[in-house]
Amino acid sequence: MRIRANNPSPMTLTGTNTYVINSADDTSSVLIDPGPELAEHRDNFLAEIGDRRLTAIVLTHQHADHSEMLGSVEQWAPDVPVYAVLEKFSRLTPPVADGDRIAFGTDTTDVLEVVVTPGHTMDSISLIHDHVLYSGDTVLGEGTTIVTHPEGSLRDYLESLDRLLRLLDEGRYSSIEPAHGPSIESPAQVLEYYRSHRLERIEQVRAALAQGAASATDVCDIVYHDVDPSVRGAAEQIVRAQLNYLGALTPEDE
Numbered sequence: 001m002r003i004r005a006n007n008p009s010p011m012t013l014t015g016t017n018t019y020v021i022n023s024a025d026d027t028s029s030v031l032i033d034p035g036p037e038l039a040e041h042r043d044n045f046l047a048e049i050g051d052r053r054l055t056a057i058v059l060t061h062q063h064a065d066h067s068e069m070l071g072s073v074e075q076w077a078p079d080v081p082v083y084a085v086l087e088k089f090s091r092l093t094p095p096v097a098d099g100d101r102i103a104f105g106t107d108t109t110d111v112l113e114v115v116v117t118p119g120h121t122m123d124s125i126s127l128i129h130d131h132v133l134y135s136g137d138t139v140l141g142e143g144t145t146i147v148t149h150p151e152g153s154l155r156d157y158l159e160s161l162d163r164l165l166r167l168l169d170e171g172r173y174s175s176i177e178p179a180h181g182p183s184i185e186s187p188a189q190v191l192e193y194y195r196s197h198r199l200e201r202i203e204q205v206r207a208a209l210a211q212g213a214a215s216a217t218d219v220c221d222i223v224y225h226d227v228d229p230s231v232r233g234a235a236e237q238i239v240r241a242q243l244n245y246l247g248a249l250t251p252e253d254e
């Protein structure tokens with residue numbers, strides 16, 4: 001069940017998607033990405049959980065539009081463990097790692113499998129349950145994901161896309177529920193597009209450098225000349241990630 005927070009913006013699209021998944025016997029739930037600290041959003045996901053026991057909270061990555069609500073977790077879920085890669089968000093359980101299985105009910109199918117997918121940020125994870133991939137910001141329902149700098153890494157991001165394509169080929173999941181935007185019913189097409197889009201941008205950055213661009217701002221002016229001013233900051237961030245990937249990041253741009 002998807003509950004969308006009312007925090008729309010150029011970066012969060014229509015808002016952050018929080019997911020509630022219920023156990024096979026319908027008595028317990030797991031919450032993925034509590035989202036921004038908005039009382040109405042909290043009321044909405046708690047209403048969705050209803051009388052079921054909330055047994056686990058999982059964070060896909062550090063960004064505030066996913067994690068901020070954890071700041072008040074003592075008030076709304078004082079005894080519930082929080083599973084996250086970063087120690088500062090983990091609670092009542094050790095930080096998660098690749099291959100971990102997060103049980104949230106008594107049935108053998110009541111499990112979220114952790115797939116680490118670093119790139120958007122280094123602590124980004126995806127989760128597989130019942131042939132659905134919950135991708136956080138690694139794959140979005142519309143447009144493409146930004147690779148942040150310095151929290152992210154383009155090299156890791158490209159490897160994560162390859163890994164998600166392999167898991168898809170192996171039949172481990174067949175659709176994607178992203179943290180922003182609608183469901184993705186044709187993951188192969190979207191993942192291939194993400195990959196080719198990133199590689200194309202890298203070539204454009206290489207070309208801009210060859211033309212004499214000497215800073216992230218110069219490269220951004222050339223490669224992202226047509227972006228809306230509201231996402232210029234994000235474009236500059238991904239240019240820094242691209243320059244870092246190409247070994248061309250100047251100390252001033254770090």
Ligand SMILES: [Zn+2]
Nearest residue numbers: 061063120137
């Ligand atoms: Zn994010």
